[in-house]
Amino acid sequence: MKPSLSRLALPALLASVAAPALAADAGSLNIICGVQAEWCSLVQTTFSRTTGIKVNLVAKGGGEALAQISAESANPKTDVWFGGTGDPHLQAAEKDLTLAYQSPNINLLRDWAVNQAKQSGYKTVGIYSGPLGIAYNTELLAKKKLAAPLCWTDLIQPQYKGEVQMANPNSSGTAYMAIATLVQITGEDKAFEYLKALHKNISQYPRSGSGPLKNVSHGENTIAVGWIHDVPGEVMQGFPVKSAAPCEGTGYEVGSMSIVKGARNLANAKKFYDWALTAPAQELGLAAKQFQLPANTAAKVDPRVPDVKRIKLINYDFAKYGKAAERKRLLERWEKEVNGGAN
Numbered sequence: 001m002k003p004s005l006s007r008l009a010l011p012a013l014l015a016s017v018a019a020p021a022l023a024a025d026a027g028s029l030n031i032i033c034g035v036q037a038e039w040c041s042l043v044q045t046t047f048s049r050t051t052g053i054k055v056n057l058v059a060k061g062g063g064e065a066l067a068q069i070s071a072e073s074a075n076p077k078t079d080v081w082f083g084g085t086g087d088p089h090l091q092a093a094e095k096d097l098t099l100a101y102q103s104p105n106i107n108l109l110r111d112w113a114v115n116q117a118k119q120s121g122y123k124t125v126g127i128y129s130g131p132l133g134i135a136y137n138t139e140l141l142a143k144k145k146l147a148a149p150l151c152w153t154d155l156i157q158p159q160y161k162g163e164v165q166m167a168n169p170n171s172s173g174t175a176y177m178a179i180a181t182l183v184q185i186t187g188e189d190k191a192f193e194y195l196k197a198l199h200k201n202i203s204q205y206p207r208s209g210s211g212p213l214k215n216v217s218h219g220e221n222t223i224a225v226g227w228i229h230d231v232p233g234e235v236m237q238g239f240p241v242k243s244a245a246p247c248e249g250t251g252y253e254v255g256s257m258s259i260v261k262g263a264r265n266l267a268n269a270k271k272f273y274d275w276a277l278t279a280p281a282q283e284l285g286l287a288a289k290q291f292q293l294p295a296n297t298a299a300k301v302d303p304r305v306p307d308v309k310r311i312k313l314i315n316y317d318f319a320k321y322g323k324a325a326e327r328k329r330l331l332e333r334w335e336k337e338v339n340g341g342a343n
Contacts, residue, residue, distance in 0.1 A: 026051055026054070026268070027053060027054070027267075027268055028055070028056060028268070029047075029054070029056070029080065029268040029269060029272055030056045030057075030077060030078050030079045030080075030264075031043075031056070031057045031058075031078070031079065031082055031272070032057075032058055032060050032065045032068065032069070032078050032080070032081045032082070033057050033058070033059045033082050033083055034059070034060065034061065034062055034065055034081070034082065034083035034084025034085075034255070035082070035083035035084070035255070035285070035290065036210065036230075036233075036288060037059060038288040038289070038290075039285050039290050040057060040082075040083075041288075042284045042287055042288050043057075043082065043281070043284055044057045046281070046284060047272060047275060047276075047281075050275075051268075051275075053272075061084065061167075061172045061174075061207065061208050061209055062084040062088040062172065062173025062174070062209075063169070063170055063171040063172055063173060063176065064171050065084060065088065066091060066092055066097075069092055069098075069260055070092075070095065070097060073097055073261075073262070075262075076260050076262040076264065078260045079259065079263040079264065079265045079272075080257065080258070080259055080269050080272055080273065081098070081258045081260060082257050082272075083127065083128075083255050083256070083257065084173050084255060084256070085176075085177050085209075085253040085254075085256075086124065086126065086253060086254040086255060086256040086318065086322065087173055087176060087177060087180070087318070087321055087322045087327065088173050088176075088327075089124040089258050089322075090116075090119065090120055090124060090256075090318065090322030090323070091322060091323065091324040091327055092123075092124070093120040093121065093123035093124050093258065094120075094322070094323060094324050095324055096261065097260065097261055098120075098124060098258040098259060098261055099123065099258075099261045099262075099263065099266075100121055100122045100123050101122060101123075101259050101270060101273060102117070103125065103274050104274065105277040105278060106125065106277065108277060108278070108279070108296050108297060108298065109126065109277065109295045109296060109297065110126075110129075110293075110295050110296075110297055112126055112254055112295075113125060113126030113127065113129075113254065116256060116318070119319060123258060124256045124257065124258040125257055125258075125273075125277070125295075126254040126255065126256055126295050127255050127256060127257050127277070127282065127294070127295050128254075128255040128285060128292035128293060128295055129252060129253060129254050129255065129293045130227050130228065130229035130252060130255070130291075130293060130306065131228045131229070131245060131250055131306055131308060131313060132174070132177060132178060132181055132225075132226070132227060132228070132250045132251050132252060133225075133226070133228040133243055133244055133246060133250055133311075134150075134154075134155070134223065134224070134225060134246060135212075135213050135216055135223070135224045135226055135228075135230075135231050135234075135241055135244075136148055136216065136222060136223045136241065136242060136243075137217070137221075137223075137239075137241055138241065138242055139219070139240045140219060140222045141222060146159055146160070146163070148244065149223055149244065150244045150246070151246050151247040151248055152182065152185070152194070152248050153248070155198055155201060155223065156194060156197040156198050156201060157201075158201075160201045160222075160223060161200060161201050162201065163201060163203065163221065163222040163223050164198065164202050164203065164221075164222070164223045164224075165202065165204050165205070165206060165211070165212035165216070165221045166178060166198070166205060166212060166224070166226075167205060167206050167207065167209045167211055167225075168206065168207055169330075170331055170335070172206075172207065172208060172209040173209060173253075174209025174210075174225075174226060174227065174253075175205075175209060175225070176327060176330070176331065177251055177253060177321075178251075179191070179195065179330055179331075179334060180316075180321040180330065181251030181316065182195065183321075183330070184314055184316065184317060184321075185248055185249055185314060192333065192334075192337055192338065195334065195337075195338045196337065196338055199338050199339070203221055204221070205339070209226060210226065210230065212224035212226050213226045213227075213230050213231070213234065213241070214234075216241060217234045217239035217241050218239070227292075228243045228245060228306045228311075229290070229291040229292045229293075229305065229306050230291075231243040232304040233289040233290060233291065236289055245306075245311040245312065246312075248312075249312040249313065249314045250311065250312065250314065251314055251316045252308070252316060255292060257273065259273060277295070277296060278296065279294075279296045279298040279299040279300075282294040282295065282296045282299040283299050283300055286302050291304050291305045291306070292305070293306075293308075
């Protein structure tokens with residue numbers, strides 16, 4: 001989702017008005033936010049209210065965030081990149097776009113979050129995790145007399161022609177991870193044969209990773225490739241959606257956070273980074289009706305968070321598929337053979 005700046009900035013403005021003296025002394029912080037809109041807003045307002053730091057925030061998908069940070073590398077305008085799937089964060093670390101910082105709060109985190117930090121030379125850190133999968137609108141499936149898709153192979157069956165959406169991997173870290181997941185399950189050539197077949201059933205490639213699920217929830221499309229942990233929030237709003245973890249196995253994201261190299265507000269960036277790793281800060285995701293597994297071991301875990309013990313997770317190779325060259329190569333092949341070359 002791409003919430004407007006005015007929508008997200010207003011609560012922070014009100015918070016700064018409530019504590020004008022503190023805000024005047026505390027400076028500012030510029031954040032790119034890669035999580036859901038309400039979560040971004042809660043992070044912005046809570047940190048601003050508790051520290052007096054004025055937070056300027058813009059929401060972007062992983063691919064777009066990486067592109068912006070890369071384009072601004074000579075004159076960075078962003079201090080912190082918060083959230084979004086970890087592959088683009090690892091690519092930013094590899095390209096020396098982010099700053100090594102070992103927070104004193106890193107010892108509060110689960111192993112997969114710490115491993116993300118170690119792998120990047122402490123230029124990024126895991127803040128939440130969640131599995132990739134399939135979501136579908138139960139009412140539309142019943143109306144069209146279609147069975148619920150439970151496997152990756154189901155999505156390429158002819159009865160689902162025009163019924164499936166996946167985000168555009170050029171702008172979405174979610175969709176890039178879907179490609180990388182399929183490559184690891186079947187091998188690269190077979191994965192691209194699959195993606196060509198899937199293309200025939202795709203109605204649209206939205207820019208945002210959350211776009212396909214939102215369209216499914218609102219009855220504008222039947223099936224989405226996206227995060228399983230996003231589905232409970234849609235159900236809470238009364239939408240007729242369910243999810244499936246693909247039977248062949250699936251990948252998972254380690255949502256990450258990074259400080260931009262050359263950040264103008266470095267001291268405030270480190271304050272935010274430390275704060276974002278605490279249990280109360282990580283529980284803001286749940287307050288925003290988001291159901292990823294938080295990295296902090298003391299943070300509350302809602303029972304609606306997907307149980308990974310019931311999901312066949314692959315041993316996702318973050319080191320390989322977090323490389324900038326690998327991402328570029330796979331996206332170029334997807335653009336040439338699938339998006340531009342498939343009929």
